Amino acid sequence: MKVRFENVSLNYDKQKEVLHNLNFEIPNGKLTCLLGPSGCGKSTTLNLISGLLLPSAGKIYFDKQDVTKKDALDRRVGMVFQNYALYPHMTVLENICFPLKMAKVKKKDQLKRAQELAKLVHISNELDKHPGELSGGQQQRVAIARSLAKSPSILLLDEPLSNLDARLRVEMRDEIRKIQVATGVTTVFVTHDQDEAMHIADKIMILDTGEVQQYTTPNKIYDRPSNLFVAKFIGNPEVNVIPLADLKSEFASFIPNDILKNAVSLIVRPESIVSADSTQKLLPVNFQGKLLSASRFGKETAVRMNFQGETILATAILQEKLEQKSESIHFRLKTTGVFLSDQAGKIIWSADGERIVNDD
Numbered sequence: 001m002k003v004r005f006e007n008v009s010l011n012y013d014k015q016k017e018v019l020h021n022l023n024f025e026i027p028n029g030k031l032t033c034l035l036g037p038s039g040c041g042k043s044t045t046l047n048l049i050s051g052l053l054l055p056s057a058g059k060i061y062f063d064k065q066d067v068t069k070k071d072a073l074d075r076r077v078g079m080v081f082q083n084y085a086l087y088p089h090m091t092v093l094e095n096i097c098f099p100l101k102m103a104k105v106k107k108k109d110q111l112k113r114a115q116e117l118a119k120l121v122h123i124s125n126e127l128d129k130h131p132g133e134l135s136g137g138q139q140q141r142v143a144i145a146r147s148l149a150k151s152p153s154i155l156l157l158d159e160p161l162s163n164l165d166a167r168l169r170v171e172m173r174d175e176i177r178k179i180q181v182a183t184g185v186t187t188v189f190v191t192h193d194q195d196e197a198m199h200i201a202d203k204i205m206i207l208d209t210g211e212v213q214q215y216t217t218p219n220k221i222y223d224r225p226s227n228l229f230v231a232k233f234i235g236n237p238e239v240n241v242i243p244l245a246d247l248k249s250e251f252a253s254f255i256p257n258d259i260l261k262n263a264v265s266l267i268v269r270p271e272s273i274v275s276a277d278s279t280q281k282l283l284p285v286n287f288q289g290k291l292l293s294a295s296r297f298g299k300e301t302a303v304r305m306n307f308q309g310e311t312i313l314a315t316a317i318l319q320e321k322l323e324q325k326s327e328s329i330h331f332r333l334k335t336t337g338v339f340l341s342d343q344a345g346k347i348i349w350s351a352d353g354e355r356i357v358n359d360d
């Protein structure tokens with residue numbers, strides 16, 4: 001099922017509008033991530049989809065049906081929260097059956113459905129236990145099974161993995177993706193973790209200050225951020241942002257003048273800075289920086305250097321280039337992960353040479 005927001009705004013109280021005129025469509029049968037920093041309006045957006053909140057203005061559609069005034073029960077959504085919210089006095093089996101019991105489904109059918117779901121989320125051996133006897137990951141599996149019990153029209157997950165340790169988060173993330181693909185249920189997954197969103201989503205909607213910053217596939221967001229906020233938010237370590245003023249003449253040979261005259265910052269991903277003698281596809285400019293520090297972290301070396309009065313970080317300069325103990329580093333930029341932004345922070349040029357269009 002598709003979800004469409006049409007000019008949706010929300011304010012909790014009269015003074016402060018939290019979401020401003022949102023217009024978007026969540027595709028049927030896919031997993032869409034709502035991603036953004038804490039307080040940007042992710043849970044608020046999710047609760048508008050579920051019907052726990054009603055918009056202050058605008059309309060919400062499920063497929064062609066206007067559900068703006070329908071409450072949560074009528075919308076047939078499944079929800080999973082960060083804190084599992086299982087009933088502690090019920091067994092796992094009773095927890096999964098609970099929504100079916102409320103819907104007066106026959107006992108025999110309840111059990112059949114619960115066993116099917118337990119198998120899907122790999123908790124078939126825990127059905128007689130109480131939530132308190134399960135690990136965090138297992139509890140979250142139960143919560144997911146319960147949310148799917150009534151075959152919801154849409155599954156909504158609000159930071160479902162935030163309480164789990166790092167390894168389990170990755171495992172459960174992949175598990176949720178598998179379950180989503182297996183059931184084909186339209187899913188909206190809220191997270192503040194860009195890495196999680198990049199791994200799990202078909203499409204990512206990046207929210208900040210109650211507005212959609214960009215809404216497209218994970219790789220397109222990485223390769224073509226629409227503005228400085230998105231460029232900084234996606235990718236770890238963060239992009240370097242370098243004032244362009246003193247560098248303009250060096251870029252003049254290959255960047256159209258009308259773009260260059262509006263460009264204010266050079267934005268470079270740390271992995272796009274390479275040694276000057278690299279044989280990769282490079283921009284036709286040579287730069288020189290002063291080495292500040294180089295530290296190796298397993299497979300990566302973080303090289304910090306002073307460039308144009310800024311400290312910049314490079315992660316793809318090979319260790320052997322640094323062993324010559326020279327203070328200056330000659331480097332060049334790759335043709336991916338390099339952008340120019342204007343005064344307002346909009347990205348107006350990308351080094352991979354295609355026209356900048358953010359049409360989706």
Ligand SMILES: Nc1ncnc2c1ncn2[C@@H]1O[C@H](COP(=O)(O)OP(=O)(O)O)[C@@H](O)[C@H]1O
Pocket residue numbers: 012013018036037038039040041042043044045
């Ligand atoms: N029930 C509420 N009453 C008033 N303000 C709220 C309420 N819930 C959230 N807010 C405010 O709305 C903004 C967005 O909150 P929320 O959607 O929870 O953000 P996120 O889930 O992205 O962290 C925040 O500024 C928050 O303080």
Ligand SMILES: [Mg+2]
Pocket residue numbers: 042043044
């Ligand atoms: Mg939230």
